[in-house]
Amino acid sequence: MDNFLKNERCPDSDSPKEECGIFGIYAPGEEVSRIAFFGLFALQHRGQESAGIAVSDGHSIRLHKEMGLVTQVFNEESIRALKGISAIGHTRYSTTGSSVLCNAQPLVGFSSCGPIAVAHNGNLINTSELRNELEAQGCIFETTNDSEVIAQLLARAYRGNIETAMRDVMERIKGAYSLVVLTPDKLLGVRDPCGIRPLCLGRLGNGHYVIASESCALTTVGANYLREVEPGEIISIGKNGLQEIQAIPMHRRATCLLEFIYFARPDSMLYNRTLHTVRRRMGQELAREHPCPGAHVVIPIPDTGTPAALGYAEVSRIPYGEGVIKSRYIQRTFIQPSQRMRDMGARMKYTPLKETLAGRKVVMVDDTIVRGTTTDKLVRMLFEAGAAEVHVRITAPPVKYPCFYGIDMADQDELVAARHSVEEIRQLIGATSLGYLSLQGVLRAIDMGRDNFCRACFDGKYPVPIPQRVKLTKMMLEEPTKRLAHVGTGSEESLLAPSDSEE
Ligand SMILES: O=P(O)(O)OC[C@H]1O[C@H](OP(=O)(O)OP(=O)(O)O)[C@H](O)[C@@H]1O
Ligand SMILES: NC(=O)CC[C@H](N)C(=O)O
Ligand code: SF4
Ligand SMILES: [Mg+2]
Incomplete structure (x- = not known):
């Protein structure tokens, strides 16, 4: 030990x-x-x-x-x-x-x-x-x-x-x-x-x-x-x-819907669909749901945002361009163990390409906003590089509920969309406009019905009911008092969501 x-x-x-x-x-x-x-x-x-x-x-x-x-x-x-x-x-x-x-x-x-x-x-x-x-x-x-x-x-x-x-x-x-x-x-x-x-x-x-x-x-x-x-x-x-x-x-x-949107590699297959294709279609759906007439360029936030930006550019007919370069040597920021590390990671990770950005109205496509650590820094970076407007487009609905099934989002307070409306988030990240793809749009892109997925972090419906009065945290086995709370919890309902279980 x-x-x-x-x-x-x-x-x-x-x-x-x-x-x-x-x-x-x-x-x-x-x-x-x-x-x-x-x-x-x-x-x-x-x-x-x-x-x-x-x-x-x-x-x-x-x-x-x-x-x-x-x-x-x-x-x-x-x-x-x-x-x-x-x-x-x-x-x-x-x-x-x-x-x-x-x-x-x-x-x-x-x-x-x-x-x-x-x-x-x-x-x-x-x-x-x-x-x-x-x-x-x-x-x-x-x-x-x-x-x-x-x-x-x-x-x-x-x-x-x-x-x-x-x-x-x-x-x-x-x-x-x-x-x-x-x-x-x-x-x-x-x-x-x-x-x-x-x-x-x-x-x-x-x-x-x-x-x-x-x-x-x-x-x-x-x-x-x-x-x-x-x-x-x-x-x-x-x-x-x-x-x-x-x-x-x-x-x-x-199956976890976020595997389709973000976690799994684009060259992997889930439900017999290649995720690169699915994410490109999410970008196409996003362009239909949240168009951006008059924009000059669509840029991805690499790596995961790349296929979706291609899809957005295809449907919107706005040219695709590279606006940020990602360091080859940095790991995923979302899966760093602490907020401090995630902040540093986001700053180390990207550099803007002024040639693509200066004086342009930019559509910035990314897959998710979880805590907001990445997005606000990116928007600021694009403006500092001379962008005239930054329109943020996200290929997932707002993440509002915690995940207890193996994803780093158990504390609802950490989720920016749990505490703020879309307009408030737009202001927080400093974007000209902000559009999230709807759950329906995500499902259309995958071409399967909602019942095939866990999507609890978006709609609060947990496929395996979360025990009541239990705070499931990463450190719960390292804090004995929290463990005691797990003994004899009668109900299987969660306090976290409006409609917790799909039973
Ligand atoms: O809102 P936040 O909490 O900041 O997290 C969201 C960001 O984290 C992920 O990127 P990441 O850099 O981890 O991996 P990627 O290279 O696969 O896109 C994701 O693709 C978003 O860009
Ligand atoms: N992310 C995971 O799948 C982690 C597996 C296991 N719960 C652990 O913490 O080691
Ligand atoms: S709540 Fe469900 S959809 Fe959301 S990350 Fe966890 S397993 Fe995936
Ligand atoms: Mg990313």
Whole structure:
């Protein structure tokens, strides 16, 4: 627990964070840890705090994890030391538990039938309840993250059949979870009954299987995309091949809408749609909903705003141009662990191109305004570079409600749209005009109905009800008094939204 004690608490760090990248491979005869490294590298955008790989040699499991980016955590030596037949990996963006080494993943639990490694993307909403119960039974926890509850439950339930044990655990845990699980002889891919976080299955040319958060990681390792892991499903891979098990009934499909808008890489596929195409269409819808007659140029805020700006330019017939250059070496600002770091990140990240901006009426297209950290600095920067007008266009509706399923927006106070109207936000960011794409517009661009998505941060309808009287925060397991609040909460309704549950 040394790392935990040394962690410096940031003033605003009590809110859950974004998400994580997970990867799994079962391929005897292949360099599985090197392939996992490449897979994790492709998933680096999903989490930049720590990375780790666990490898099985058929008998035991070895683990290497460190704080930092994938390329900082692994080198030739550490990859070579991880020899085996199967592997799982993780890139972390903390949502429950500080960003410290003991909370890095994969986590390894020890059962009476051998070791089990777990890597988790998502966030549970009944962590404290389960952890209190396990502690009362004598379980000793080594981390302050929610994922260890899964590892501990699994280790207790495992009596030789990992699929049955996993099903038992799925019946207990609530919230968002996409998992890869490794035992000495099996690899599992698991998705919660709403399929909130993505997870897909692919196959290498030699017939071996890989599982990844996003299809872009399959492409990187040369695997063909087969399909998404279904909500409530366990995919089990071992020496007898692949087994598909509908472990618990699908509740309903509720994949995170923000994965389509921002989180997932544009070259990934979700619901069989390439996200670059979807985002371009969001830009087209935005141009129809919020035109900007008389503007001279449409500029994207790279990277995620780029396809949408192309779409906006196509429909509006306003020329597309590059107005800001993004440093190649900076990471996502939205997924930095503290507000101070996010502020610095935004300033380091962009430089304006005066040639595109000076004297022009500019349409600036970005994907989301979450806290507003990025947008107000950008608008100021464009005016300072000589823009005559700055019209901000956003390919998402205002983010008004917190996310408890693995995204960095648990504190409603941090969300600028929770406290201000669109006109007030326009004034705050100093834009000439401001237009958000409607939920209908987003859904038209994806070409699917609203019932296929979690969109709770936009409309307050949570697909998995949030327990009442519970403040789910990133640090809740590091502050014992907050944990007590989780015991015996009767109602499953949230206090946060006008209409909280979709039940
Ligand atoms: O309102 P805020 O809280 O400031 O966050 C919103 C910004 O954060 C993200 O960009 P980011 O730079 O993280 O990643 P990207 O390069 O993928 O666009 C997002 O694309 C917005 O630009
Ligand atoms: N962003 C995530 O998916 C994080 C997974 C897990 N909740 C953790 O904090 O480690
Ligand atoms: S609340 Fe928002 S960010 Fe969270 S899972 Fe739902 S759509 Fe995604
Ligand atoms: Mg951005």
